[in-house]
Amino acid sequence: MVAVIGRSGAGKSTLLHVMNGSTPATGGQILYHGYKSHGHEGNGRDILCSNARQWRQWRSEYGMIFQDFCLVPRLDVLTNVLLGRLNHTSTVKFFFKIFSDEDRTRAITLLQWLGLLPQALQRAENLSGGQMQRVAICRALMQNPQLLLADEPVASxxxxxxxxxxxxxxxxxxxxxxxxxxxHSIELVRQYCTRAIGIAQGEILFDGPPDRLDESLLRRLYGDEMETLH
Ligand SMILES: Nc1ncnc2c1ncn2[C@@H]1O[C@H](COP(=O)(O)OP(=O)(O)O)[C@@H](O)[C@H]1O
Ligand SMILES: [Mg+2]
Known part of the structure; x- marks a missing residue:
């Protein structure tokens, strides 16, 4: 569980948006399974060099959740979760809400796992924030991702x-x-994450276990924002 931390404007959201292709990168690499460690060269691929087919493939390998959940408010919970299969469903089928039994079963299993089965047929807009984020997590898990990208998922x-x-x-x-x-919460990073990456002005200032984040490092990462941290 990897935390990306840094003051607001550091580029945390931008990093995720470059990874999911919604913001184009002007340079650099995104190495997937290509992390160089322990003296081994990674043998992964550079996502940024993907052709159209490889982008589609990549899109099915990550799921994403957001601070404001990004559900479709007027659709019911179950359909919102099924939207997570959109990459795999033709537009026509989607328009008529034709999903396979397999997809429905998976959606229901996920909703059950997160205690949302009673809400399955309610409109998403009638849920509480915590429930909405759980629906968003179900949607993100629909395509069996290997990677879940989360942009400040608990901020609201x-x-x-x-x-x-x-x-x-x-x-x-x-x-x-x-x-x-x-x-944004250092306490949550310490409590839940196994690795933290601290960024400031496009540079990595820290990459390591959260218990090594000391006061002076946090000061360099957050500057005058330190007071708003918890
Ligand atoms: N490495 C970068 N290259 C280009 N623009 C960047 C970079 N880092 C941040 N920005 C710009 O800074 C602004 C804030 O970035 P954002 O990702 O929203 O920060 P955060 O999520 O950390 O608060 C955005 O307008 C973004 O385009
Ligand atoms: Mg952000």
């Missing part, structure tokens, strides 16, 4: 729902899915 939740969502994300990471999460 109360403490109780924050803990619940963080617990769910931890469980997901323990099931073998890498969770990469932009977080």
């Amino acid at each position: 939740l109360d403490p109780k729902n924050t803990q619940r969502i963080m617990e769910v994300l931890r469980q997901i990471s323990e099931n073998g899915i890498t969770v990469m999460i932009n977080l």
Whole structure:
């Protein structure tokens, strides 16, 4: 479970948007399974060099959740979750809401896992924030991603729902899915994450276990924003 931390404007969201292709990169590489460590050359690929087919493939390998959940408010919960299969469903089928039984079963299993089965046929707009984020997590998991990208997923939740969502994300990471999460709370980073990457002005200032984040490093990462940290 990897936290990306840094003051606002550091580029945390931009990093995720470059990774998911919604913001074009002007340079650099995104090495997938290509991380060089322990003296081994990674043998992964550079996402930025993908052709159209490889981008589609990449899109099915990550799921994404956001601070404001990004559900379709007037659609019911189940359909919102099924939208996670959009990459694999033709537009016509989607228009008529034709999903396979397999997809429906998976959606229902996910909703059940997160305690949302009673809400399955309710409109998304009638849920609480914590429930909405759980629906968004189900949607992100629909395509069996290997990577879950989360942009400040608990920033608009109360403490109780924050803990619940963080617990769910931890469980997901323990099931073998890498969770990469932009977080503003250092306490949550220490409590849940196994690796933290601190960025400032486009540079990596820190990459290591969260318990090595000391006061002077946090000061360099956050500057005058330190006072707003918790
Ligand atoms: N490495 C970068 N290259 C280009 N623009 C960047 C970079 N880092 C940040 N920015 C710009 O800075 C602004 C804030 O970035 P953002 O990703 O929203 O920050 P954060 O999510 O950390 O608050 C955005 O307008 C973004 O385009
Ligand atoms: Mg951001």
